[in-house]
Amino acid sequence: MAKYTDPRECDCDGGAEEMPELSDGGDDDDDIDDDDDEEHWQWLEEDSQPVNVTCLFCDRLLSSVPATLQHCMAEHQVSLVDVIRKYNLDDYGYIKMINFIRSTKCDASCLTGLPDAPLPWESEDFLRPVLQDDPLLQTDPEELCGSERLSQLTCPSSGPGSHDALLQRAQAAEERARSSEEALARAMDDLHKLKLLAQGLVLNAETGRSGNLGTVAELREDEDEAYFSSYGHYGIHEEMLKDKVRTESYRDFMYRNPQVFRDKVVLDVGCGTGILSMFAARSGAKKVIAVDQSEIIYQAMDIVRSNQLEDKITLIKGRIEDISLPVEKVDIIISEWMGYFLLFESMLDSVLYAREHYLADTGSVYPDLCNISLAAVGDTEKHQDRIAFWDDVYGFNMACMKKAVVPEAVVEVVKADTLISEPTVIQTIDCNRVCLSELEFASDFCLKITNTTECTAIVGYFDIFFDKGCSNKVMFSTGPQVTKTHWKQTVFLLERPVSVLAGEELQGKITVCKNKKDPRSLLVTFDLRDRKQTYSLQ
């Protein structure tokens, strides 16, 4: 593991502590309502004009809407006003009724004895006028009824007019419904942001009390999405599998120590392609439970079947912190959790979670021991290239850039001949004992200088041991003196080189802690010769 890089483009300052930008209160909607009300009243006040109206039930042409109503009463024994009142028809109901009568050419009797619901003109199709410029459609049913009651039941509308105006009113209503839905969506979004803000505040308050700057177990699933999706791609697994130092060490540990695995129940935390689970199965494990949250586990399922190991290996997709295992306890936990400078990625948190929840009292975690080491580097050429470069860029002074360059630790291969001190171990972790809070630490160190020169950087790396109960112990190092691994080394450049003498002891202090804004990344601070510099590892 360790190739994970955070794909987020920027670490916007403030993070969860900043007040999220919330949507506005939707004042526009109020404006719409005000306008509508105004138009509504204008419409009610407008006088009716003399027109030609075709009767609803026969071909008679009448001179006005009221005359048409009277005609309907006298000739067809239908009171439209009664129908409007009986069914509480609003503007749209009324329009649909008129168009229904005209389009179906129904008899006047069909308006009596209608069911309360559904009315036969409920379809939106009846909003479409049957007659062009139908004066009956340009009439407000409220006006027809002359009643206050209807005004409470009708929607605010935009006044009389042609069929276009009616359509506009329908569209306006649709628009209002749409903007209400949008406002609701914005409000939900705001609520979500506020929830995140509150969670962030609570989390920070808690970590402040315990002195612990957040753990992976506390990371919410969506915050971890980028992390797990980076492991969904085959490329990262290919790189890890091709790292022979890494993969062969795990293989050798398992194949050369079958007594450790025989008839044991093994948990593989973060199984990826399933390689470690298959090593364990081949080494005699009774059962292997392989867990991974990333999509790569679907490949692992195929891989396990292709190798006829499906009876031994059970694969579970999910975060180890979220799932429940099909067994109560396991005898062995294996995991390849190591990140750059060992602790980057904080996946060890997840292994410790698994240890606390699932490991039998007599069980073991492998690898079990890890060292983090430092050494002094004297590489003036590289320092020139990275730092002094900014003093004169095509004749321009860009020295201010150094302030951005220096604090980023660099993951790269350090040439062994640039080492100018003996290495020193600054931290040893026993995975069977360590607790979460110990993964953040400070350590005084002393580097025995071997050359009289300029110290331009400090290099960090780690060593891994498969030790506990092993008759054939296995270890590997990610240091600059041995075969390189995909972890390379981690380089902390000094802004200004420090002069050192062969034989002298360069004293310093290193502090390693999780980045509060992103618990998967690290902040490493060096105190060296009265200078303090913090580096981020992202």
Ligand code: SAH
């Ligand atoms: N064991 C494999 C893969 C190691 S990479 C190998 O040695 O080749 C680490 C894997 O752990 C990734 O696939 C990642 O998705 C998974 N992982 C990290 N944290 C996890 C967690 N909390 N729960 C489940 N899977 C996790």
